[in-house]
Amino acid sequence: MRERIYMKHRPLPPALVAPSMIVGILIIAFAFFVAFFPQLFTRFDPLAVNTKARMLSPSAEHPFGTDNYGRDVFSRVVYGTAIDLKIGIFGMLIPLITGTIIGLVAGYYGGVLDSILMRIIDIFMAFPFTILVIAIMTILGPGIQNVFIALWFVGWVDYAKLVRGDTLTVKNSEYIQAAKVAGFSDKRILLRHIMPNVISSSIVFATSDVVLCMLTGASMSFLGLGVQLPTPEWGAIMNEGRAYISYGWWITFFPGLVMAITGIGFSLVGDSFADLIRTKRV
Amino acid sequence: MNQLNYIIKRILQIIPVLFLTTILIFVMIHLIPGDPARLMLGEKATESAVAALREKLGLNRSLTAQYFQYLKGLLTFDLGTSLTYQRPVAQMLKERIPVTLSLTLMSTILSLLISFPLGYLAGIHKDKPGDHVVRGSALVAIAMPSFWVALLLMLLFSVKLRWLPAGGWGTTVWDHIRGLILPSLTQAIATSAILIRNIRNSVVEISVMDYVDFARSKGISEKEVRDHHILRNTLISTVTLLSMRVAYMLGGSVILETIYALPGIGKLMVDSIFGRDYVVVQALVFLFAFLVLVINLLTDILYSILDPRVRF
Amino acid sequence: MSMEEPLLEVKDLRVQFVTKRETVKAVDGVSFFIGRHETLGIVGESGCGKSQTCRAILRLIKKPGKIVGGQILYQGNDIVTMPETELRNIRGKEISIIFQEPMTSLNPVISIRKQMREAFCHTSMTEAEKYQASLKMLRLVGIPSPEERINGYVHQFSGGMRQRAMIAIALCSRPKLLIADEPTTALDVTIQDQVIKLLGNLKQELGMSIILVTHDLGVVAEMCDKVAVMYAGMIVEMTDVVTLFAHPRHPYTYALMGSVPDQRKVGSDLEVIQGNPPNLADLPAGCPFAPRCRYADGACSQSRPELKEISQGHLVRCHHLDRTASFAGIITVPEEASDAT
Numbered sequence: 001m002r003e004r005i006y007m008k009h010r011p012l013p014p015a016l017v018a019p020s021m022i023v024g025i026l027i028i029a030f031a032f033f034v035a036f037f038p039q040l041f042t043r044f045d046p047l048a049v050n051t052k053a054r055m056l057s058p059s060a061e062h063p064f065g066t067d068n069y070g071r072d073v074f075s076r077v078v079y080g081t082a083i084d085l086k087i088g089i090f091g092m093l094i095p096l097i098t099g100t101i102i103g104l105v106a107g108y109y110g111g112v113l114d115s116i117l118m119r120i121i122d123i124f125m126a127f128p129f130t131i132l133v134i135a136i137m138t139i140l141g142p143g144i145q146n147v148f149i150a151l152w153f154v155g156w157v158d159y160a161k162l163v164r165g166d167t168l169t170v171k172n173s174e175y176i177q178a179a180k181v182a183g184f185s186d187k188r189i190l191l192r193h194i195m196p197n198v199i200s201s202s203i204v205f206a207t208s209d210v211v212l213c214m215l216t217g218a219s220m221s222f223l224g225l226g227v228q229l230p231t232p233e234w235g236a237i238m239n240e241g242r243a244y245i246s247y248g249w250w251i252t253f254f255p256g257l258v259m260a261i262t263g264i265g266f267s268l269v270g271d272s273f274a275d276l277i278r279t280k281r282v
Numbered sequence: 283m284n285q286l287n288y289i290i291k292r293i294l295q296i297i298p299v300l301f302l303t304t305i306l307i308f309v310m311i312h313l314i315p316g317d318p319a320r321l322m323l324g325e326k327a328t329e330s331a332v333a334a335l336r337e338k339l340g341l342n343r344s345l346t347a348q349y350f351q352y353l354k355g356l357l358t359f360d361l362g363t364s365l366t367y368q369r370p371v372a373q374m375l376k377e378r379i380p381v382t383l384s385l386t387l388m389s390t391i392l393s394l395l396i397s398f399p400l401g402y403l404a405g406i407h408k409d410k411p412g413d414h415v416v417r418g419s420a421l422v423a424i425a426m427p428s429f430w431v432a433l434l435l436m437l438l439f440s441v442k443l444r445w446l447p448a449g450g451w452g453t454t455v456w457d458h459i460r461g462l463i464l465p466s467l468t469q470a471i472a473t474s475a476i477l478i479r480n481i482r483n484s485v486v487e488i489s490v491m492d493y494v495d496f497a498r499s500k501g502i503s504e505k506e507v508r509d510h511h512i513l514r515n516t517l518i519s520t521v522t523l524l525s526m527r528v529a530y531m532l533g534g535s536v537i538l539e540t541i542y543a544l545p546g547i548g549k550l551m552v553d554s555i556f557g558r559d560y561v562v563v564q565a566l567v568f569l570f571a572f573l574v575l576v577i578n579l580l581t582d583i584l585y586s587i588l589d590p591r592v593r594f
Numbered sequence: 595m596s597m598e599e600p601l602l603e604v605k606d607l608r609v610q611f612v613t614k615r616e617t618v619k620a621v622d623g624v625s626f627f628i629g630r631h632e633t634l635g636i637v638g639e640s641g642c643g644k645s646q647t648c649r650a651i652l653r654l655i656k657k658p659g660k661i662v663g664g665q666i667l668y669q670g671n672d673i674v675t676m677p678e679t680e681l682r683n684i685r686g687k688e689i690s691i692i693f694q695e696p697m698t699s700l701n702p703v704i705s706i707r708k709q710m711r712e713a714f715c716h717t718s719m720t721e722a723e724k725y726q727a728s729l730k731m732l733r734l735v736g737i738p739s740p741e742e743r744i745n746g747y748v749h750q751f752s753g754g755m756r757q758r759a760m761i762a763i764a765l766c767s768r769p770k771l772l773i774a775d776e777p778t779t780a781l782d783v784t785i786q787d788q789v790i791k792l793l794g795n796l797k798q799e800l801g802m803s804i805i806l807v808t809h810d811l812g813v814v815a816e817m818c819d820k821v822a823v824m825y826a827g828m829i830v831e832m833t834d835v836v837t838l839f840a841h842p843r844h845p846y847t848y849a850l851m852g853s854v855p856d857q858r859k860v861g862s863d864l865e866v867i868q869g870n871p872p873n874l875a876d877l878p879a880g881c882p883f884a885p886r887c888r889y890a891d892g893a894c895s896q897s898r899p900e901l902k903e904i905s906q907g908h909l910v911r912c913h914h915l916d917r918t919a920s921f922a923g924i925i926t927v928p929e930e931a932s933d934a935t
Contacts, residue, residue, distance in 0.1 A: 122299045123306055126571040128533025131551070135567050138555045139313045208424075215427050219537055222429050223552055238430060242541075245433055246441045256430030263425025271421070492699040495654045500713045500763070501686030504678070510712070511701055518703060589703055590747045 021272035027265025035082035044075035046232045055248050065250035067240060076232035077255050083144070083233045084214050084259065088266075091151035091213030096206050098152075099159025100199065104190055106160070107167025117160060124157040133216055137225045144233075147217050147226045155209065159202055166198035200277045207270025211263040218259065234259050285586060292582055296575050303571045304356065308349050311564045356568065362561040366554070371565045375547065379569075381451060382535050382546035385469070388462050389531050390524065392470035397477035398520060404478065405485025405516075406508065416478060423475035428534060432468040432541045439464060449542035465538040472534070473527050477520070484519045488512050518588045525581030529574045599669075600627035601771055601803050602651070602689070607664035609646050609655060609827075616875040620646040620659065622827035625901075628771070628820070633797065633804045635818035635835070637811065637850070641871055643827040644807045645694075648773045651805075652685055687716040690764035694776040696756035700748045706759055707744045713766035731762040734799075735792060754785035758792065765800065773805045778813065786810075790817060811851065815839060820907075823847045826872040826882035829901060833908035840923040843910045845887045848921045881913065889917045 034041055050070030058065045064073035106117040124132070133150045140146035170176060171194070179189050218235025220226030227233040229240075234255040241251025319335040336342055340351050355361060361371035404416040440448035451461050488494065489512055497507050535548030543549070547566055554562040586592040609621035621643045628634045636644045649655050651666055653673060666673040668684060676684075693699040700709060710728040711721075719727065725744075732740035735758040748756060757777060764772060774793065778786035790813055797804055806817055814821055815835065822832040823844065831844040842848045849867045869886030872878075878885065880895035887894065894913055901911045912918060 119299075119302060123302045125529075126299055126303055126574050127567070128529050128570055128574060130530075130533035130536055131567060131570045134536065134551065134555065135307075135310060135563070138560075138563055139310055211425055218427055219429065222427075222537070223540065225555070235427070235429075238427070238433070242433060245437055249437055252430065252433050256427055256434075259430070260422065260426045264422055267421055267425055490656055492693055492695065493701045495649075495656070496691075496693060496699045496760070496763075497701070497709075497712060499652055499654060499685050499691045500715065501682045501684070501767070502712050502715050503682065506712070506715075510704070510708075515701070515703060590705075591702055591749055 018272050018275070020268045024265045024268030024270075024272065027261060028269065031081060031085060031262050031265065034078055035085050038075075038078045038081065041078045042072065042075035044072035046071065046076040046079040047230055048072075055244070058250050064254040065248070067237075067251045068244060068248070073237070073251055073254060076237055077234065077258055080232040080234050080237065080255070081258075081262075083227065083231065084217065084235075084262070087144075087147065087151075087217035087233075088210040088214035088262075091148060091155065091217065092206050092209040094152045095155030095157075095209070096159055096202060099156035100163045100195075100202055102156065103160040103163025103165075104167055104195060104198070107164040108171060108186070108190055108194065114164070117164065121157055121161050124154065129154065129212075130216065130219065133220065134223075134225070137220060142225045142228060144217075144227045144231075147220050150220075151213055151216065155213070158205065158209070162201055162205060163198050166201060167194055170194055170197050204270055204274045204277070207266045207273065210266045214259065214263065288586055288592070289583055292579050296579060299575060300572065304353060304568060305349070307564060307567050307571075308352055310567075311560060312345070314560060316558075361565040364554075364562050365559040366557040366562075367559075371562055374550070374562070375565065375569060378545055378547050378550055381544055382532070382539070382548055384458065385462055385465055385535055385538065385544065385546060386528065386531050388466035389469035389473065389534075390528060392466050393473040393477060393527070394520075394524065396470055397474035397481060398517075400474070401478040401481025401520075402485055402513065402516060405482040405489070406512070408482075408486055408489075413482070417482065420475045420478040423471055426472075428468055428472050429537050429541055431471055432465070432538060435464050435468055436541070449544065451543075451545050461542070461544065465542045465544065468538060469531055469534055473524075473531060476527065477523055480523050481516060481520055484516045485512060488515050518585070521581065521588060522585055525578065525585075528577050528581070532570060532573060532577075600629045601632075601669070603627040603665075603667040604647070604651070605665040605667065607647065607650055607666065608662045609643070609650050609659055610662045611659045613658055618875045619827050619877065620874060621650065622877075623664075624824070624827070624829055625664075626822055626829065626832060628803050628805060630770070630803060631797075631801055632820060633806060633818045635814040635821040636805065636807045636824055637809060637814055637821060638824035639809060639871060641874065642824040643874075644824050645775050647824075648691060648775045648805065648807055651773060652689060652691055653681060654691070683716070686713060686764075686769065687767045688769055689771045689773065690767075690769040691773040691775065692757075692760045692764045692777055695780050696753070696760045697748060697780075699760055700756065700763075702748050705745050705747060706751075710744070710763050710766060713763045716767045727766065728762075731766055732759070734765075734796070735759070735762045736788075737762070753781050754788060757781060757785075757789050761789075761792065761796070765796065765802075768800060769802060771803045771805065773807075775807045776809070777806075778808070778810065786813075793817065823850070826877060827874055828882070828911065829909070830883065830911045831909065832901075836925075837908055838923075839925045841908075842921050842923055843904065843908070843915060843918045844883075844912050845889050845918060846883050848918065849888075851924050881911075889914055 048071060050066070053062075053066050053070040053072075054068055056062055056066040062072050062074060064077060066072055067076075102117065106114045127135075132154045133147075136150040136153055137146055140149060176189065176193060179193055184193075217226055218233065218238070221233045221235035222239040224239065227236045229236065237255045238252045241248060241253075241255075245252055317332070317336075319332045319341060340348060343351075359372050361375070363369065364371050364374060367374065400416050404413045407413055436448050439446045446464055447457075447461055449461065449464075450457075452458055494507060494511050497511050498504075502510075535546055536551055537548070538544070539546045539549035540552050547569065550562065551566050553559075554566065604627070605625050607621050607624045608619070611618040611620055624643070624647055626634065636647065638644050646655060646659065650661055651673065653661070655661060661674050664674065668688065671680070673681065673684065700706070707725070707728060710731065711724050714724045714727065717724075728744060729740045732744060737743055737755055737758055743751070743755075748759075751759060757780075761777075772793075777793070778789050781789060793804065793806075794817060796802070804817070806813070808814060818835045820832070821835050821838045822829045823838075823846065824830065825846050831838070831842065831847045838847065839851070842851060846867075867886055872882050872885075878895060880897055881887070881890070881899055884890040884894040891914075897913075899911045899913045901909045902915075903909050904915060910918075
């Protein structure tokens, strides 16, 4: 049986073009742009030491000032954008995919598979997120690669839980039963019928997860466990600035500000998307 | 009687999870590269000394035997001796737990004091300017890194205004409290940002429920309708939300205690990781899981007191 | 019928729900009156505006709905414009309302006792007196062992008992008018019967008027003195109950009666009203029932018919009363008995 999908030309729903969504998308797009083309924004080398220009407060030449090595903080922040975005996006992406698959399968097939998953979820939920990540970093050692591994190891659980719950709800609805009666294979039902319906809450969660991953990555770097010096990751820069907080506040202030704004961008998109789904469902 | 059954049931549910966490922790610790005995004695120790210590620690026995040894230690509160401090771990924990718990407690109270009034009022005055301001602020606050906020608060209140100490625990109770204000405020800001949104949505949802209209139809004042029905029902859902955040707050202690130099288990964790003191790390990871489970249990019990539907 | 002043008079009530996308005219010019000890039934399909009419009487319309026109006169005072303080004196004390679904109409986390206590807000009783009066009310509505039940919660009650509890709460301050918005729709058939009988008894004992909203014609026949049939936010026929069943004159009323399963027509198809319920955001010009009406013609879709009094107390909204004169009702009455009320 061949199915045809007719694409109708429909106007965009109002929620999609809500101001908050647009602002969010603009912020994210700008961040990506900076990440890909840092050279366009600064001429300073983020690693270049300049002992004559130490601890300068913000000026036209150095919008974010310089640090104790004379490095231009603005360029460090600019070059750090790629790193932090990577942590956020990839830290979220792998768990999103693995967690969704596991949640779908466990929710759909139930039985022993599901019980095991539930127990695993219980165990993971018993640990504070940060603690678990730190524990894994302890085993693996410091470094940005290990930050990713730690995030992947811990992150999938939230998605699995979410998707499993939604799958259970959807599994028993009539149109799924109709599909089964029609003889569709399990794989087809899972991919074409169940997944599109359960994925929306995952996507909403994913936007806040990006923020969480960025914050966690930065926290690890802040503690000295993540990115290693002198790589300019926002959390690492803030850690460097910590010792000079009283007379060099700019080193810590600006990376945090930039991080907050980027996080706000993702949150705005996530919130608008959540509103969009909510109104559609009702 | 029902309530007692519920409590017992919940306690029984925790035990298997605790067991499984010990297995997870045990496995994780044994994945750490390096020989524990050598790490304890240092580079200069002789081979025979290391071998003797290995024997003493039971490191030559099978993994299962070692696991049961570990389990036995946990159950008898013998958590080993710290490599760096050369003191019984259990004793160190006993000294430091109160610090972290006080921090978490104060953070919880502050979070409630900040988020509930704001979230409630935002919900009651839905779509008015105040609502937008509150929600916008919460949105901004969620994205701010906690250590950034911590350092800025420190800059403002300790360095510039000199109202509060930049950290430290001090000796007297008053010192303790003063030392906790900034860290718990930092934590409370982060937690409130998340709670405010949920509380506000709760209030909005409850406000349009039929039972609110029915209450109005009796002729009671609008204030009574709000206080008896909307406020109360929102409070109940807030308690559950707060309990979920306590686990995060415990995790946040790691960063906050480090920044503010508080002698709690969070700081101990970081110090031990850098000092490669795996005995302590192992004990701490378990402790954190244990605390989370206990706090969840307590919150469930609290919830069953507040919400009659759970009890019966 | 009594010649005295009506208890409640609704004049040209209009309720609209205004959103960015559309304006829904939920109630579009409804007028009726109800006297003391009278029971008025309001029937119609879902979405015809009967619930909103009821809520409007106590100004309990949920946002974004608003009363945009008309008057609701209670003992001469207009509820629509009166200040909040006066309105509170009417709510619960003069007029009470019970909703369709007691599970959602009672607060799930507060005891029944506390919720009943609220209903005594108009009296100056002491706590002890309120407690005793609450027990008495629970007994009155037929809830066994009220002393034990009163400290319980909604979810511990069965469906029928919940409805009784809600009725008890609504009647605590002895209102003169009870508005019952589909009180039996959410209940099992056997329980429905009990609740209807309960309402009948209470009506006698407490001497109150009732506005009974329902889509069940059987209930109407049993309980009501007067009936209003609503469609698309307006009344299309209103008369005493006997006349309604004996001589319906509006095509919609006739169709409603025809769609009730009838033992005499065993074996033939169930009659349904063809077409779809009207979209209250986008009503066609002319008679709202025209698209589904068997007797409609071009004139019907041009102008909206007015409510006309075709005989004593019988109002109908239709352009072609000549075509409907021959409707056979469900019952037949000897001519003399039709003015026995």
